Amino acid sequence: MSTHSIVGGRVFVGESGFQQLNIHIEGEQITDLTNDFRDNSSTIKLDDDDIVLPGRIDGHIHGAAGFDVMDATIEAIEGIASALVKEGTTSFLPTTMTAGQEKIENALQTINDYQQFHNNREKAEVIGIHLEGPFISTNKIGAQNPKYIQMPNFELFQKWYQISGSNIKVVTLAPEIKGATSFIKHLTKNGVVVSIGHSNATYAQVKAALSAGASQFTHLYNAMRPLHHREPGVVGGAFLNQDALAELIVDGLHCAPEMVKLAFDIKGKQGLMLITDAMRAKCLGNGTYELGGLEVYVQEGKATLKDGTLAGSILTMQDACWNMMNYTNANIDDLVFMNSINPAKQYGVYNRKGSINIGKDADLIILDSNYELKMTICRGEIAYEKRC
Template structure:
């Protein structure tokens, strides 16, 4: 399971002897953290703080998951209060910030999730930071509903989104741009700082481009639940692959997208515009069995999570595994795979303090070994997860 390490905001944290992944590339250096920020990258003389032996490890930016439905046996849509319980364990997978994803559900569920975030974390919470909600629905196409309840899908209206804003915990909205009134809603949400994604859409190429013109800047789980690429009807996939303004979210679990299609996406979008997501559901981190996704029972086995009709319904992927899979399936450099899980999602959210390792930035970090396995995770300068074998001095361990 690993451990958590108690620390004090006024004490320094030193990561000694690691290879640091900076925006300029890798460099062997010590990292000094003070009051939750990166204070220095260079030679350090640890004194009076927490010291982590990072020799042989890569000090990388913490991962940011833009699409996660739950995990460790808990589902965010049916029980929004589980956000904190799941968030406390996400650092085990390298995730230091995330968007709890609420799928199409009966009216009132979104407000319930927002109240959970309004109330804030429980006392002594130490885990990944929820940056706001990802609302995946209800403004989706019934033709590409996937596992979303078609009876609850509907076109967007200004009234329904009137209080959807970053201040009210809405960070990302996935919608189908071909729905009546959708492009006007895209513009309204973007004006409030909300990231809009195209997804669960049967849009034509032209309709998808209209959504991008209106301000959509992400495609939710590219290739899945959207009109495919054809030489005479390029669809949503063609619009996303061909337009440099929009990034592509990918579920790299070896089930949702064939490695050949992943290579096509990487070649078309490049390392700046691929965003790794998990789309994980409650079964992530659990044994095969039956788990909740919204109001549905989902059966999970070696073929992935599937609804009663046999359709894929989320994943059991973790973000560190997605990073390793991208390296293996596509042959990209490890540093590029890390950026797709950290820098790129943070940039899309307009959060320059996250996703990079640089002086003055927030100290959300992950320590990876040569196999890109997570050895430790740091959130706001706090070592919230550490492998038991990792040498951490100057603080008392706490059980997760």
């Protein structure tokens, strides 16, 4: 069993903030946080102004580096997992698209296979699956394929849940569609997080969904009924219900900086989760790509369908953090909640991820004094190191 020590710098411990402690790791886990210096062959010595944070968790991502979850290959999931460590992401939920039944099932089976046999420690870990659609509204389709939208189907979902190895953690759905309320109750009873999204629901319908067990909003502001002074809509539902978390794409394109600030001012650090919603063009250049069977055009950092509809992003989590601090008064402490603590709790893995504590997985990132990423450690193994 490999042993590592990280000495120097400051460590964000638990939910309390920074302390000057050394981290000791055996195998995959943190075994001690102490003032003791234990020098060994694998000691990582930090500069005094370096900081150590828990690894970031991306709960909504479709692809990166030329790969897409819907490719339904081990190579694709592995390629995404390899790319994410370069932006400080140590865990993620591969996210499916609204597509034909066979295509979704192939993706679910592949992710299940990857989790069982290929989830190695030098890449970001797959901790579950985010099923985005097909139970969504035709009125707020976004970049999903309207051809494959379905009404809630208990039997079909149970089949998909079994294929996934019981690893579907999140389902994005529109609460106004027929049968949604009973479906939400069924999902939450089975421990699945229901996220309201791609929805034209009224505020009353949002409230009913939350009462039935929904606890999240998918990419706040995007593909949802906006706030109106006579109808709060889905956005109003997210703002007025503090117990429900909201995903946020902070790339300066999906929502204006002022709206990011508004969301942070209302929801606070404990009410938001930063996501990338990235597609396969992330890490690549301008060009024409594919997302959910639709052509996507990437030009100067913006991914759109032919009609101009935003089609995911090419955002990195590192840039999302930079933008969040620039657009709001959020500090690095706040980002730990939005990047790590909140998603770990939401997806049921806080017992082993999301914070730096004894007994938890050694998923860590090291930033320099300018908050630039220096190193990513996944379950005790160095997965990325910035070269000078």
